[in-house]
């Protein structure tokens with residue numbers, strides 16, 4: 001296996017099962033609270049999923065939401081309740097509280113993800129981590145999953161002051177890793193942040209298609225490589 005000098009990873013939905021674990025936990029919340037809203041649990045779960053997609057799809061809401069996850073969560077629940085004609089601000093808060101208390105422990109690394117990072121490190125590859133989100137939240141995850149010693153450079157949006165796709169985060173990572181763009185891979189699940197933006201700087205963009213759905217029809221982004229999980233990088 002030939003590796004580049006440096007590989008930069010995204011964290012959520014690349015190393016950690018962020019969305020999968022959240023979806024599972026939201027479904028449990030729907031089960032638990034549907035009765036209080038006089039709703040069918042399956043319908044409530046489905047609408048909360050639609051509301052989350054609606055919320056996070058807008059870049060402005062996405063930025064504000066990742067800096068205040070609690071507000072984002074209660075906002076998504078409120079939106080779902082309202083759409084189902086069951087508006088209830090107090091219940092939205094209770095659900096967001098319940099979810100928030102369980103969120104971090106529900107999250108796990110994808111199968112083989114941590115072993116993959118160890119293998120790459122042992123092979124002498126310089127490893128970087130660039131993660132968007134609030135500094136505190138993202139740093140908690142880095143510590144909880146023992147990621148700090150694995151990486152030569154860790155850039156968290158909330159700590160650094162700006163996030164992907166701002167080229168300053170990639171430039172800073174290349175500097176820290178003493179890497180040339182042409183000898184660097186960026187690996188992540190977001191086509192804009194982790195494929196298109198680094199490619200524009202000459203970095204190879206590897207897309208993690210963890211859902212296995214293939215490229216969306218409406219994208220013009222062409223990844224240099226697509227994997228289902230980062231474990232494929234060391235096979």
Ligand SMILES: [Mg+2]
Pocket residue numbers: 010011012013014188189190
């Ligand atoms: Mg991600």
